[in-house]
Amino acid sequence: MEITLVGYGNQGRAWAANLRDSGWKVRVSGRVGGSGMKEAQKAGFPVISPEQLGAVTGPVAILLPDEAVAGFYAQYLSQGRGRQFLFAHGFAVTFGKIPFAPEDDVILVGVKGIGTKLRENYLAGSGVMGVLDVRQNASGKGWELADLVAEGLGLKRVGTLKSTFEQETKTDLLSEQVILCGAVPRLVEETIEFLVEKGIDRQLATYECLNELKLIVDMMVEYGVKGMMDRVSTAAYFGGNEAAEVVLPKAELRNRTEKLWRAIEDGSFAKRLAETAGKTRKK
Ligand SMILES: NC(=O)c1ccc[n+]([C@@H]2O[C@H](COP(=O)([O-])OP(=O)(O)OC[C@H]3O[C@@H](n4cnc5c(N)ncnc54)[C@H](OP(=O)(O)O)[C@@H]3O)[C@@H](O)[C@H]2O)c1
Secondary structure, three states, rough: OOOEEEOHHHHHHHHHHHHHOOEEEEEOOOOOOOOOHHHHHHHHEEEEOHHHHHHHHOOOOOOOOOOHHHHHHHHHHHHOOOEEEOOOOHHHHHHHOOOOOOOOOOOOOEEEEHHHHHHHHHHOOOOOOOEEEEEOOOOHHHHHHHHHHHHOOHHHHHOOOEEOHHHHHHHHHHHHHHHHHHHHHHHHHHHHHOOOOOOOOHHHHHHHHHHHHHHHHHHHHHHHHHHHHHHOOHHHHHHHHHHHHOOOOOOHHHHHHHHHHHHHHHHHHHHHHHHHHOOOOOO
């Protein structure tokens, strides 16, 4: 099997390496002059220019930052017909208004984990979870390709779920805004700093607030939230239940989550992202 990957960043590197190790012939494309193309070449992948993408016949996975996809498509991919496009996230297709040809397949192989984990877990004989959808299936072979790619990436070792581009995108955005990249990093950082200000050793504060969080998350994954709470000490159970309402009052949390959801649903979050992302992010 042959595949062309557009973009050689977090996901691109992992897709390229995992698929090659799974027996795929992988070629890479992307913007000229960036570091990705040089890295891909160094890693032994054949590289083609964006202008050559028009002549590619096999599947093409677009692994660019979501806000860059529509522009790249308009410039280099809008002329063809009967292509098979794959995406690692539903965002660009849900919000990007990309004018795919009716003869194209548009396929989601959503990767539920960062690229480095996708690669690490693959090498360890495991994977990360995948979310699959086929939004346009002109060839009739979209689902077969989604399955093959998911298998090559190692997603099937953990499991895949059928969903839709829209649901994957909106769930992903809300969970990262509210929990994963919103409340959790803020709570960890602020609580560690609070304890340090109160004279607590930073290492101890970090272990309690961050390393122990990992153990609690592992327990929630294994036993569920209630199962985890059933297993903690009485002080943790009593104190935690009382403090949850102090730190995150339920009704207020609900209202604020509702506000974030509305901005995702009506596209205003995607619009703000397109206007500001990349310009404000410091790495
Ligand atoms: N971060 C993750 O691990 C993760 C997890 C799940 C899903 N995803 C999804 O995977 C896709 C790729 O995300 P990513 O995090 O891998 O992206 P990324 O690392 O930020 O960038 C990937 C590639 O895009 C190129 N690029 C950046 N801006 C560009 C532009 N304006 N025009 C053309 N090329 C451009 C970069 O080129 P240079 O090398 O030249 O800089 C790089 O090769 C997205 O759909 C994302 O939602 C990502």
